[in-house]
Amino acid sequence: MTATLLNHRAEGPTSAPPLLLGPSLGTSYALWDRIAPELSITHRVVRWDLPGHGGSAADLIGPGATVADLADLVLALADSLGIERFAYAGVSLGGAVGLQLAVHHPKRLSSLAVICSSAHFNGAKPWEERAARVRSEGLDWLVESADARWFTPGFTVPRLVQDQRDADPEAYAACCDALAAFDLRERLAEIAAPTLLVAGRDDQATPPAHLREIADAVPGAALVELPRAAHLAPAQCPEAVLTALRAHLDGGAKRGMEVRREVLGDAHVDRAQARQTAFTARYQDFISRYAWGEIWTDPTLSRRERSMITLTALVAHGHYDELAMHVRAARRNGLTPDEIGAVLLQTAVYCGVPAANSAFAAAQRVLAEDGEA
Structure with a gap:
C-alpha cells in the first residue's frame, strides 16, 4: 500500500x-x-x-x-x-x-x-x-x-x-x-x-x-x-x-496572564504568583496559557456570560472558596449583585437548595466586604 x-x-x-x-x-x-x-x-x-x-x-x-x-x-x-x-x-x-x-x-x-x-x-x-x-x-x-x-x-x-x-x-x-x-x-x-x-x-x-x-x-x-x-x-x-x-x-501565556489579571484582579494574581514554587510553576503556566489564554479569550461568549457559567459550575461542585473569588470576578465583568443573586437562585433549582445556601453565604460575605450587600 x-x-x-x-x-x-x-x-x-x-x-x-x-x-x-x-x-x-x-x-x-x-x-x-x-x-x-x-x-x-x-x-x-x-x-x-x-x-x-x-x-x-x-x-x-x-x-x-x-x-x-x-x-x-x-x-x-x-x-x-x-x-x-x-x-x-x-x-x-x-x-x-x-x-x-x-x-x-x-x-x-x-x-x-x-x-x-x-x-x-x-x-x-x-x-x-x-x-x-x-x-x-x-x-x-x-x-x-x-x-x-x-x-x-x-x-x-x-x-x-x-x-x-x-x-x-x-x-x-x-x-x-x-x-x-x-x-x-x-x-x-x-x-x-x-x-x-x-x-x-x-x-x-x-x-x-x-x-x-x-x-x-x-x-x-x-x-x-x-x-x-x-x-x-x-x-x-x-x-x-x-x-x-x-x-x-509564550504569547498565549502572556495574553492569558493579562486576562487573568483583568478578571480576578492584580491582588489575587500577585498572591498566587508569590505562592508559586518550582513544584507548582508548570500548573500556573497551564492555567495562564489554557484557561485564561485560550478559553477566557474566546470571543464566542462574553465575559459576563462566562462569569455566570463559572458561578454555576462552582456551586454545582461545591467549590465555595473559589466561588468567592469568582463573585468578585463577576462584578468586574459587569454583573450586578442582583444578577449574581439571580444566578445563585437558578442553582437552587438545578444544583440543590443546600448548595445554594452555601453559595449565597459565600457571595453575601464577599459583597458585604466590598460594601455592596
Whole structure:
C-alpha cells in the first residue's frame, strides 16, 4: 500500500496547543531531538520527515516539485491528526514551507518561526545543478561535505550525517527542484502570523542577511542572531534555539496572564504568583496559557456570560472558596449583585437548595466586604 502521509512523530498532550516542526533538506525529524521533548511539555509537538528522508515515502513528490507541494503534504498531515490551526517552526527547507503556509494558508497558522532559512535560495541554477548531479551520482559526494555545510568546524552530529547518506536521491533531487523555484520576497509583507526569525551568524547556506530581509518585510517580526551557530542551529545550539522558541510561543501565556489579571484582579494574581514554587510553576503556566489564554479569550461568549457559567459550575461542585473569588470576578465583568443573586437562585433549582445556601453565604460575605450587600 502506497503511503500518502509524511512520516511523523507526535509528542506531548493531545489537549495542548499544536506545534509542527519542519526539517532541513538532507535531515530527518531527528534534527529536533534536543528541542522537541522540551517543547512537548507545553505543546502537542508534531515533527515530520521530508519525502524520501527518515521514514517518509520517496514517491510523495517527484521531479519539478515545489515548496507548495510540500506545504500541501504538511496540511494533509495536520488534517489527518485533527489539527486545524497550529504554530509552526522550520529549518531551511522546512522554514520555506512555513513561509509558504503563512502566505497561502494564513488561517492555519497561529505563529511562525523561520530558522536558518530564506525567502529565496540564491536563484535556481545552483539547485538545478545539484539536483542533476544527485540524480546521476547519488548522495555520497554530499555526505562528504555535510559537516562543512551544516556546522562550524569541529562540530558534527553523526545521526544527521547518516540521514543525508540514507536519503532517497530522487526525492532529494525533487526537494532541490522545490528550492530552485522558491521565491516569496514579494509576498512577505502579507504575512500576518506572529513571526520569529532565527539566524546562525556562521551560517554559510542562509546567512543572517537572508533572515534580516524577512524580518524587515514581515510586519512585527522579531529577529534573533545566534553566535557560533551554523546552518543546523537546533542541533548545534539547542538551548539557544529553545529559549528563542519558548519566548516566541509564550504569547498565549502572556495574553492569558493579562486576562487573568483583568478578571480576578492584580491582588489575587500577585498572591498566587508569590505562592508559586518550582513544584507548582508548570500548573500556573497551564492555567495562564489554557484557561485564561485560550478559553477566557474566546470571543464566542462574553465575559459576563462566562462569569455566570463559572458561578454555576462552582456551586454545582461545591467549590465555595473559589466561588468567592469568582463573585468578585463577576462584578468586574459587569454583573450586578442582583444578577449574581439571580444566578445563585437558578442553582437552587438545578444544583440543590443546600448548595445554594452555601453559595449565597459565600457571595453575601464577599459583597458585604466590598460594601455592596
